[in-house]
Amino acid sequence: MAILAVDIVGYSRLIEADEAGTLASMKALRSEMFDPLLAEYHGRIVKLMGDGSIVEFGSVVDAVLCAVAAQREVAARQVNVPADHRLLFRMGINLGDVVVEGDDLFGDGVNVAARLEQLCEPGGLFVSGTVFDHLQGKIELPLKFIGEQHVKNIARAVRVYRVSFDGNVSSSQLNGRRFRNWGIAAGIAAIFLTAAAATWLGPWNPGVETASVARMAFPLPEKPSIAVLPFENLSSDPQQVYFADGITDDLITELSKLSGIFVIARNSTFIYKGKPTKVQQVAEDLGVRYVLEGSVRREGNQVRVNAQLIDAVGGQHLWAERYDGQLSGVFGLQDKVIKQIVATLAVKLTNSEEVATSLPETTNPQAYDTLLQGWDHLRHDSEAGTVTATALFQKAIVLDPDYSRAYASLAAANWRMSVSLWFSCAGPSWVNSYRSLNRNLAKAMKSPTPLAYAISAEFLAQQGRYDEAFAAIDRAMKLAPNDPDNHVSIARILNATGHAGEAEEQVRVAMRLDPRFSRATLRMLAISLFSQGKYDEAVKTFERAMEKKSDVLADYATLISSYGHLGRTGIQPLIGKYNELARSSLCDPLTVQESAFDWYGNVMNYHRPYITHMQEGLRKAGVPEGAGTALALEDYVKFITMNNGEASVDGTIKVDAAEAKTLLARGVPFIDVRAPLCYDNGHLPGAVNLSLLTGLSRESLAGVAGKQAEVAFYCGNHCPYSAYAAAKAIAWGYTHVFHFAGGFPEWQDEGYPVVVEVKK
Numbered sequence: 001m002a003i004l005a006v007d008i009v010g011y012s013r014l015i016e017a018d019e020a021g022t023l024a025s026m027k028a029l030r031s032e033m034f035d036p037l038l039a040e041y042h043g044r045i046v047k048l049m050g051d052g053s054i055v056e057f058g059s060v061v062d063a064v065l066c067a068v069a070a071q072r073e074v075a076a077r078q079v080n081v082p083a084d085h086r087l088l089f090r091m092g093i094n095l096g097d098v099v100v101e102g103d104d105l106f107g108d109g110v111n112v113a114a115r116l117e118q119l120c121e122p123g124g125l126f127v128s129g130t131v132f133d134h135l136q137g138k139i140e141l142p143l144k145f146i147g148e149q150h151v152k153n154i155a156r157a158v159r160v161y162r163v164s165f166d167g168n169v170s171s172s173q174l175n176g177r178r179f180r181n182w183g184i185a186a187g188i189a190a191i192f193l194t195a196a197a198a199t200w201l202g203p204w205n206p207g208v209e210t211a212s213v214a215r216m217a218f219p220l221p222e223k224p225s226i227a228v229l230p231f232e233n234l235s236s237d238p239q240q241v242y243f244a245d246g247i248t249d250d251l252i253t254e255l256s257k258l259s260g261i262f263v264i265a266r267n268s269t270f271i272y273k274g275k276p277t278k279v280q281q282v283a284e285d286l287g288v289r290y291v292l293e294g295s296v297r298r299e300g301n302q303v304r305v306n307a308q309l310i311d312a313v314g315g316q317h318l319w320a321e322r323y324d325g326q327l328s329g330v331f332g333l334q335d336k337v338i339k340q341i342v343a344t345l346a347v348k349l350t351n352s353e354e355v356a357t358s359l360p361e362t363t364n365p366q367a368y369d370t371l372l373q374g375w376d377h378l379r380h381d382s383e384a385g386t387v388t389a390t391a392l393f394q395k396a397i398v399l400d401p402d403y404s405r406a407y408a409s410l411a412a413a414n415w416r417m418s419v420s421l422w423f424s425c426a427g428p429s430w431v432n433s434y435r436s437l438n439r440n441l442a443k444a445m446k447s448p449t450p451l452a453y454a455i456s457a458e459f460l461a462q463q464g465r466y467d468e469a470f471a472a473i474d475r476a477m478k479l480a481p482n483d484p485d486n487h488v489s490i491a492r493i494l495n496a497t498g499h500a501g502e503a504e505e506q507v508r509v510a511m512r513l514d515p516r517f518s519r520a521t522l523r524m525l526a527i528s529l530f531s532q533g534k535y536d537e538a539v540k541t542f543e544r545a546m547e548k549k550s551d552v553l554a555d556y557a558t559l560i561s562s563y564g565h566l567g568r569t570g571i572q573p574l575i576g577k578y579n580e581l582a583r584s585s586l587c588d589p590l591t592v593q594e595s596a597f598d599w600y601g602n603v604m605n606y607h608r609p610y611i612t613h614m615q616e617g618l619r620k621a622g623v624p625e626g627a628g629t630a631l632a633l634e635d636y637v638k639f640i641t642m643n644n645g646e647a648s649v650d651g652t653i654k655v656d657a658a659e660a661k662t663l664l665a666r667g668v669p670f671i672d673v674r675a676p677l678c679y680d681n682g683h684l685p686g687a688v689n690l691s692l693l694t695g696l697s698r699e700s701l702a703g704v705a706g707k708q709a710e711v712a713f714y715c716g717n718h719c720p721y722s723a724y725a726a727a728k729a730i731a732w733g734y735t736h737v738f739h740f741a742g743g744f745p746e747w748q749d750e751g752y753p754v755v756v757e758v759k760k
Contacts, residue, residue: 217515219287228291461493490503508525539566556574671711676691
């Protein structure tokens with residue numbers, strides 16, 4: 001079947017500018033031109049989609065002649081109409097197999113035609129390779145090959161040709177085909193008249209399946225709710241998918257800043273990427289009324305964005321628009337889409353929201369493109385992806401030294417490196433990430449984005465500066481109230497400060513915004529439940545997190561503790577799993593003491609009763625206490641003070657790498673309190689390994705140095721273990737204690753000699 005897909009360019013804009021004039025022009029075109037042409041060339045309207053139509057023809061020649069005649073007539077009738085008031089149409093024709101269901105058609109024949117229409121420029125006509133092949137020798141019409149295009153839901157590339165209207169199609173060809181049955185002609189004209197009126201004079205219900213509010217997985221929010229599906233990459237270069245994803249991400253981000261709308265997070269909408277998707281099913285899965293979908297086509301610096309907003313409950317296409325421009329104006333294109341959504345859904349913006357949505361984030365399009373590439377890698381959540389993303393964010397900053405979002409993105413990558421185990425024993429890499437985090441976060445905060453505030457809150461919370469962390473995350477939430485990560489961040493701070501019930505509430509808000517929530521969100525819910533003593537619910541939640549292959553040691557430890565509180569048996573395999581993961585991460589095996597130091601936060605500042613719950617459950621589960629536990633936590637942490645995340649120990653002397661080298665040369669014994677595997681990978685010459693968790697005790701320390709002798713402690717850079725070890729030594733009566741806070745990474749960074757243990 002030959003299929004013609006056609007739609008009106010900028011229809012919503014025309015209606016907004018001059019509703020009466022636009023409708024009058026449409027009525028004249030419909031009655032004086034379109035109806036007769038459909039009758040002339042045997043066309044049948046199959047379906048209407050928003051402001052567009054799908055028309056079938058029994059002959060591909062009829063389809064092309066009808067389209068050419070229509071475009072020529074439209075152009076001729078509007079010669080004297082101002083350019084911004086003209087009615088322009090895009091058209092695409094394909095010849096291919098279709099599936100017939102009643103009066104409707106489906107299949108590749110229809111899909112390709114629709115995609116060609118989306119690719120076409122205003123006032124133009126694109127045809128597929130099959131149309132080109134069947135036209136040869138039948139009409140004299142110039143057809144220019146514009147390449148093979150990849151279109152949605154079609155595996156193979158499609159040959160595409162542009163029709164030139166300057167060809168020699170004769171008047172007899174355009175006017176010589178007559179209907180053989182005027183009764184049929186009148187019937188088709190009536191169909192078109194009725195359908196066109198529905199499309200062009202008001203919202204049209206196409207009769208497709210609508211989303212059921214009763215079947216929705218979540219209750220509909222009171223405010224307008226929307227999900228943005230991943231935009232299709234229709235560029236000739238399939239590698240431009242990162243750009244289409246970036247446009248989608250930015251639309252979600254910008255919408256999430258609006259307090260008057262409920263926006264589903266990226267994590268939940270991107271599960272539909274590359275899959276055949278029914279809008280109604282998406283709405284029911286995610287609990288929203290509206291769905292935005294579209295495509296992005298980029299050729300060099302030219303960008304074309306197609307977008308359509310669908311009321312899934314009403315089964316209506318509310319609007320569909322195409323936005324064309326240069327890469328340098330991409331923020332303007334995004335702004336148009338956002339404003340169209342806001343206007344359609346009657347969302348009221350605050351003054352600050354109106355200002356924020358109108359400000360471009362950079363004037364350098366290459367910097368923006370590079371940043372999008374960086375985020376494409378950062379979302380892989382892998383060591384290699386993070387390293388690549390870091391380099392790209394740095395490149396974006398070189399292109400635009402004032403690019404605040406690039407600094408925030410680089411800080412996010414630095415933060416991920418700092419809290420991961422990827423660089424736990426590699427000196428320069430970890431140190432550089434930590435230093436870069438401080439530097440880039442400070443620059444990002446000069447013109448802060450929600451991301452900058454969120455990273456700042458995480459950083460401050462890790463240091464135990466909770467009042468400042470609350471202030472930072474509050475700013476992030478005000479700027480982006482729909483971002484689920486902000487709710488997870490505030491839940492983390494609430495748990496650390498002893499407000500697990502409120503933390504649970506925040507996590508559940510995050511889970512509603514992101515129904516396909518991440519493992520981090522699930523983890524925070526489990527922690528909140530555990531801290532409230534809801535061990536049954538905590539177990540079920542942690543087990544779901546385990547299904548997502550958690551690599552966080554504290555997840556396993558908390559699940560083991562929950563089992564202990566519930567009196568469950570057979571926990572040894574889970575303890576074995578913890579220890580296996582610990583070995584692969586160069587960490588110590590599980591002990592009761594370990595849980596106090598490595599449980600989701602800084603033991604110096606974390607709500608102590610929650611840690612006590614944790615340790616009690618581990619004891620009930622049969623987990624060993626660990627080394628040096630005869631000394632209670634309160635007996636030695638009282639010697640430690642924190643200042644901007646840096647630990648100082650009363651009664652000790654803090655030294656840097658150069659001073660540590662002098663002490664080592666003088667024969668002062670150095671105690672490496674890291675895990676044995678980490679020690680084996682590299683340590684100071686002559687250092688003795690007494691792991692804080694499994695090796696350091698009053699007795700083992702006495703075997704290295706007497707209480708009146710000099711002794712020094714170190715671990716990793718800014719690692720608190722050396723501070724705890726030094727504080728223990730003070731509590732045990734040692735009087736000449738040195739604290740090498742920079743630890744092995746700082747030593748390595750200075751290029752001093754190291755020793756690597758070779759195991760036979």
